[in-house]
Amino acid sequence: MRVDGIVYGDAAMAKDLRDDPSLEQLRNVAHLPGIVGASLAMPDVHWGYGFPIGGVAATRLADGVVSPGGVGYDIN
């Protein structure tokens, strides 16, 4: 992992997330080249293709990547 993963949530959400695959996805996103800050998840996080839905990741222009999984199929 190049950066931390941060989830915005409350105690009940944290409990529900414990066995949720979206947490592993959040960790995977933290491996992306050029990612800055943290791999972030909003409180409506759930499993998506590649990135979790509710996921936010910023990558540096100089050495970062862009991933279609970070946008998904329903573009915009």
Place this chain on the structure above:
Amino acid sequence: MYRNVPTGVGARRRDLRLSPRDMRAVLERGAAWAVSRGYGSETELERVEEGGCLEGADPDLLSTRALERGRPQLGTLGSGNHFAELQYVAEIYDEPAATAFGLRLDQVTCMIHSGSRGLGHQVCQDHLRVMLDASRTYGIALPDRQLCCAPLDSPEGRRYLAAMSAAANFAFANRQVMTHWVRESVCEALQIAPEAARVETLYDVCHNIAKLETFEIDGRPERLCVHRKGATRAYPPGHPGTPAPYRHVGQPVLVPGDMGRYSYVLVGTARAMRETFGSTCHGAGRRMSRRQAKRAGDARVLLGELRDRGIHVRAAGLATVAEERPEAYKDVADVVRVVHEAGVSTRVAQLRPLAVIKG
């Protein structure tokens, strides 16, 4: 509204047909194309993220299949979780922001959730293949092949962003057209002139997008590619990206809930700029799979229950209604409370449903 806005698979209006040249203009110009054809006014464009047009969109990068899927779908709602909902303002939490947004108690609003339809889906599918190869070419080690990617500064990366931007522009144009049809529906139903109806866009915002934006990193402004996947931009007061009419309060954020409870309007904050790359939540999030939701009860019974509570649903298919039942979603109030308390966007108003159209 149900008559004027096509919903469900294959539905479309005969009075909107796009030539290949129109299609090109839609992909290059986004919502401005729609306005140029009489769907809404210039002044609405400043109330759309990026003015309804992402720069650098290149229609030539879209496959024939993507263009074919998109052409009959401009000005269509689609199915799944897409909807248009008439609502009323049930609560105001932040008077100054609500006033700036033009919201007042008991006012009727309409929320539209739709995107780039089959065109965007195809763009994603086409580029996943390219990105799998690119990940190998550039020697990027991936914990999950679904995260396939390419350097921003590579032909593959640039091509994806240009194609994705074209799809985003299609989505902006799609909603602009439907927004105009909603306005016409209101005028038709109330038999009033458009000037009297004053149905105006509050805001139109993306929630599945990758965009180049500027943020402060270690005290210096830096251009970053922000991926928001099921996340909404939430720019603060004073930011040049916050539309001029709202610059003193912050950018509006639309957070749809489910069709039985409520949705929210929030406002962006400086804290979101520091912590979340100017982002916040985008909705309730499912708690039941579509299959589970379909088995959870009869859609006709659900429609009756909603009607008894004053919520009228018109849908192209009963299956979608069952899949989208309110209890299939988490309580969006919980989601909103978390982002509000964390300060990455704050509550402005709660909207409750009156009538919903779905695919």
